[in-house]
Amino acid sequence: MRFSLLLSAALLPLAAAAQAEETAPAPEESEIDTIIVTAARTALPITALPLTAEVIDRAALERQLLISGSVVDSVAALIPSFSPARQKLTGQGETLRGRSPLFAIDGIPQTAPLRDGSRDGFTIDPFFIDRVELILGSNALQGIGGTGGVINQVTVSAPATDGWSARAILQGTAENGFRADGFGGKIGALVANRSGNFDAVVGAAYERRGVFRDGRERRIAPDGTQGDLMDSDSLSFFAKAGIDLGETVRIEAMGQRFHLVGDGDLVAVNGNRLTGLPSTGAKGVVPGDAPENLAESLSLTLTADELAGGALRVRGFWNRTADIYGGGTFADFQDPAIAPVGTLFDQTQNISRKWGINASWEREFGPLNLVLGTDLLNDHTVQVLAQTGRAWVPPTDYRSIAPFAQGNLALWDGKVRLAGGVRWENVEISIPDYQTLWFYGPRQVGGGSPSFDRVLPNGGIVIEPSPGIRAYASYAQGYTVPDVGRITRAIRTNGVDLDNDLDIAPVVADNREVGVEVKRGPIDASATYFWSDSDRGQLLVLVGDVFEVQRQRIEIEGIELNLTTQTPVPGLKLGVGYAHLNGQVDTNNDGLVDSDLDGANIGPDRLNLSADYTAGPVNLRLQSRTHFAKVFDGLKRVPDNDFAGYTLLDGSVTLATDLGSFTLAAQNLLDRQYIDYNSDTQRPADNLRYFAGRGRTITIGWLGQF
Numbered sequence: 097m098r099f100s101l102l103l104s105a106a107l108l109p110l111a112a113a114a115q116a117e118e119t120a121p122a123p124e125e126s127e128i129d130t131i132i133v134t135a136a137r138t139a140l141p142i143t144a145l146p147l148t149a150e151v152i153d154r155a156a157l158e159r160q161l162l163i164s165g166s167v168v169d170s171v172a173a174l175i176p177s178f179s180p181a182r183q184k185l186t187g188q189g190e191t192l193r194g195r196s197p198l199f200a201i202d203g204i205p206q207t208a209p210l211r212d213g214s215r216d217g218f219t220i221d222p223f224f225i226d227r228v229e230l231i232l233g234s235n236a237l238q239g240i241g242g243t244g245g246v247i248n249q250v251t252v253s254a255p256a257t258d259g260w261s262a263r264a265i266l267q268g269t270a271e272n273g274f275r276a277d278g279f280g281g282k283i284g285a286l287v288a289n290r291s292g293n294f295d296a297v298v299g300a301a302y303e304r305r306g307v308f309r310d311g312r313e314r315r316i317a318p319d320g321t322q323g324d325l326m327d328s329d330s331l332s333f334f335a336k337a338g339i340d341l342g343e344t345v346r347i348e349a350m351g352q353r354f355h356l357v358g359d360g361d362l363v364a365v366n367g368n369r370l371t372g373l374p375s376t377g378a379k380g381v382v383p384g385d386a387p388e389n390l391a392e393s394l395s396l397t398l399t400a401d402e403l404a405g406g407a408l409r410v411r412g413f414w415n416r417t418a419d420i421y422g423g424g425t426f427a428d429f430q431d432p433a434i435a436p437v438g439t440l441f442d443q444t445q446n447i448s449r450k451w452g453i454n455a456s457w458e459r460e461f462g463p464l465n466l467v468l469g470t471d472l473l474n475d476h477t478v479q480v481l482a483q484t485g486r487a488w489v490p491p492t493d494y495r496s497i498a499p500f501a502q503g504n505l506a507l508w509d510g511k512v513r514l515a516g517g518v519r520w521e522n523v524e525i526s527i528p529d530y531q532t533l534w535f536y537g538p539r540q541v542g543g544g545s546p547s548f549d550r551v552l553p554n555g556g557i558v559i560e561p562s563p564g565i566r567a568y569a570s571y572a573q574g575y576t577v578p579d580v581g582r583i584t585r586a587i588r589t590n591g592v593d594l595d596n597d598l599d600i601a602p603v604v605a606d607n608r609e610v611g612v613e614v615k616r617g618p619i620d621a622s623a624t625y626f627w628s629d630s631d632r633g634q635l636l637v638l639v640g641d642v643f644e645v646q647r648q649r650i651e652i653e654g655i656e657l658n659l660t661t662q663t664p665v666p667g668l669k670l671g672v673g674y675a676h677l678n679g680q681v682d683t684n685n686d687g688l689v690d691s692d693l694d695g696a697n698i699g700p701d702r703l704n705l706s707a708d709y710t711a712g713p714v715n716l717r718l719q720s721r722t723h724f725a726k727v728f729d730g731l732k733r734v735p736d737n738d739f740a741g742y743t744l745l746d747g748s749v750t751l752a753t754d755l756g757s758f759t760l761a762a763q764n765l766l767d768r769q770y771i772d773y774n775s776d777t778q779r780p781a782d783n784l785r786y787f788a789g790r791g792r793t794i795t796i797g798w799l800g801q802f
Contacts, residue, residue: 135203135229135248137237137456138467139407140504146515146556146570147235148611148624148656150175152228159717161222162267162761162797163746165305166325167249168217173721173746175230176675177656179699180723180773183308183790185356185389186322188214189774193232193626194652194679194698195244195605196576202251202350204393204413207241208448210477210492210525211581213419214322215446217247219391220354221301221332223265223284226252232656234574234607234628236519236552239471239498243574243605243630251336251350254288254295262287264756265301267797271309271790272767277327280306286334296337303330307362307377310788311769315377317364317787320422323387330356330389344401351394360386366783369736374771374788384423384443384483392416406459406466414451420482421445431534434484442481444488450475467502467517479581489581490530490543496523502554515570516555523548523602525580527594536588544595550575550602564616570609575602578647599647605630618662627653633681649682651689652698667711673704683731691730695777700726700739713752720745723773736780742770742789756800767792 130141133149142149152160152174160170164181168190172181179191191197199206199216206216229248231237238246255261263286271278284301308316308326318324332355338348363380367373395413423429423443430437456469473496479489502517524547532539556570577600584598609626633650654677662669677700679693692698706719725741728734745768748761768791775787 133229133231133248134250135200135231135238135246137469138465138502138504139458140465143560143566143613144465144504144506144510144513144515144558146513146558146568147572148232148609148622148626150230150232152230154226157222157225157228158799159748159750159759159761162759162795163748163763165269165303165795166218167222167225167228167247170222171228171230171247173719174673174704175232176658176673176702176704177232177654177677177699180721182772182774182787183325184319184322184787185218185325185328185358185387186214186319187217188322189696189778190214190217191697191699192230192244192247193628193654194677194693195234195574195628196241197244197247198238198241200238200246200248201352201393202395203238203248203411203454204395204415205238205241205450205452205473206391206415206417208417208446208450208477209240209473209475209577210494210579211446211448211479211489212579213417213421213446213448215389215391215417215419218325218354218356218389219393219417220249220251220352221284221303221330221334222249223282223301224251224286224299224332224334224352225249232624233572233609233626234605235554235572236498236500236521236574239473239521240496241576243576243603251334251352252286252288252297252299253336254290254297254338256290258290258292260287260289262800262802263299264800264802265797267795269306269793269795271306271313272311272792272794273309273313275307275309278306278309280304284332293340294338296335298335300334301330301332305329308790308793310374311764311767311791313791314374314788315362316790317367317375317377317784318358318362319785319787320364320382321424323389323419323421324358325356327362328356328358330354346397346399348397348399349395350397352392354389354391356390357388358386364784367786369780369783369786372771373786374775375784375786382422383441385420387422388420390416390418403457404459406457408455408457410453410455412451412453414449416449417446418448419446423483428488428533428535429481431484431486433534440484442483442486444479445482446477446479448475448477463506465504465506467500469500471498471500472496473498477581479585486533487530488533489585490527490541492580492584493526494523494577495526496521498522511560513558513560514556515558516553518554519552521550521552521575521602523577523600525577525598525600527580527584527598530584532585532587536586537590539587539590539592541584541587542593542595544593544598546595546598546600548600548602550604552604565614567612568610570607572607573604574607575604577602601632601647603630603633603647605633619659620661621659622657624656625654626656627651648685649687649689650679650693651681652677652679652693654678665709667709669708671704671706671708673702675702677701680730691732692728694728694737695726695739695773700724700741700773715750715752716748718745718747726777728777734780737777739773739777740771742768744768744770744789756798759795759797759799761795761797763793763795764789764791 286299
């Protein structure tokens with residue numbers, strides 16, 4: 097009932113806006129932006145698809161990056177149903193609509209399906225990103241992992257006309273106290289050329305991140321286990337080249353490398369949750385290797401726009417990630433055969449290599465747009481203990497083949513569209529015989545090759561009675577596999593045979609949504625209500641000091657409201673975004689949900705407000721992010737995990753000149769002191785992982801185009 101009232105209230109302003117526009121002349125087709133989202137696997141515009149999609153274009157992305165520095169923070173600032181960014185190297189607990197999103201680069205999946213290291217939001221320097229495409233809600237368009245949606249980072253391309261061009265960035269960042277260890281900076285350059293049928297773009301970027309401080313100018317504690325962005329350096333390279341073989345055939349290659357390494361000279365100091373004192377950082381020697389992130393991607397894409405009357409697109413890709421995490425003398429790592437119990441230091445490294453092929457062919461048959469394709473994916477993942485060479489998660493292979501078909505039928509000159517399709521996912525996971533670590537027994541485990549196949553349907557309707565006004569309803573299934581690595585590494589019983597005992601049944605999320613949009617004149621507004629459920633969802637549950645995967649029923653529902661409008665004041669644009677999320681889980685396996693999802697699995701309600709003012713070469717932007725307080729009710733409620741809520745204000749001013757654009761930006765402009773959402777809602781007895789959010793951070797940047 098509550099959601100019905102919220103949705104009705106949301107639709108009223110949209111209906112009023114539409115009615116007001118009826119008296120105005122219908123806009124010309126050229127006045128309505130035709131936006132293609134490549135992550136949707138079709139050349140049809142967003143308006144023809146029964147789903148919620150957002151595009152963060154280059155201008156908006158560049159502005160957010162100067163404020164916050166990362167794509168993850170940019171998405172968190174602009175998309176209210178994305179949970180608050182952790183401001184750490186890890187994305188564990190960051191969700192979209194209460195479920196994990198799939199990060200991709202030009203459609204190349206960055207998430208390791210077998211052992212999610214939660215570093216997939218930091219695998220490319222954002223200087224090489226042209227735009228970010230988001231598809232919200234469960235779907236199987238990109239294959240495994242999209243239960244919360246898809247965040248596809250589309251890389252830059254060469255200019256459309258012959259000649260040379262270049263882009264360069266230079267920026268410096270300081271925390272509020274302007275202390276030497278808090279300074280950071282970035283330098284990067286891209287050079288591109290198009291000459292006849294050949295084009296290429298190459299670039300490099302280096303970034304130094306200083307120490308982060310909170311609103312009281314205290315060093316924020318580093319995440320010694322998962323890794324941290326602060327006090328780190330990254331070096332990145334990017335290249336893309338293409339050749340047109342005639343007017344309709346093109347071959348394009350892309351390669352990129354991203355390497356981030358922490359300094360390893362900052363250690364965490366306990367805070368005090370009872371008094372609200374966050375953990376802090378102090379100079380010290382971190383044992384072992386400093387946490388680091390290494391990601392490399394290669395792809396080769398063939399497009400043929402006139403093959404058998406349709407357009408063929410085939411992309412082959414290879415991707416490798418090698419992530420080192422912080423270490424310790426954790427109980428899991430002990431082995432008296434190596435060192436006395438309680439003294440053995442070790443740290444983990446997650447290594448994943450994947451290759452795959454995405455192939456699709458799209459053709460129009462009169463009013464019917466048809467897409468046929470097949471996706472292949474092979475992933476090899478192992479999690480090792482880097483100091484002693486032991487395997488914590490055994491070498492595991494994931495192989496899948498997934499043919500799919502998708503149709504979109506336009507009726508009454510496109511005023512009504514019926515869309516639907518199926519994807520047949522066939523998966524096999526292969527694990528050799530292995531022995532668990534001493535802490536778990538050790539146990540001898542028989543390997544195996546368990547498999548499953550699943551048909552994943554989707555369908556929907558789009559009604560567009562007039563250009564710029566549309567309503568839609570849809571149903572879609574998305575899926576992922578459970579975190580097999582967390583399961584296999586922690587087997588504590590004898591006689592386990594993975595062919596019979598490993599449950600790799602997919603996590604299938606059924607997503608339903610209805611929405612309405614108005615994009616006419618000065619108004620860009622939308623309202624969406626969605627609900628999704630998983631009979632056997634994947635839940636992160638803290639057991640001791642380690643998060644384990646539990647398979648439980650999960651139900652999520654929510655509403656998203658967005659409005660952007662030009663005001664009567666020339667050059668002034670205002671924006672409002674709101675998301676309400678409610679997620680529940682079945683904790684006692686009786687088939688009925690009984691407890692709220694906690695902060696490790698769903699974000700709080702959000703309200704985003706923004707004001708943009710442009711006058712000649714000057715642009716001003718103010719944006720606020722309100723994260724509402726949240727009480728987690730249920731059978732296993734922990735009151736200390738309730739969320740207090742906070743509001744942050746960011747701002748930027750940009751001056752465009754013949755020498756490039758100069759920007760002064762500030763994150764947390766009012767220097768608000770707060771505890772980040774993930775820390776505030778987890779580990780109520782842990783005073784070491786009680787992280788504050790960043791205080792006021794100031795960035796001065798120059799972006800040149802030549």
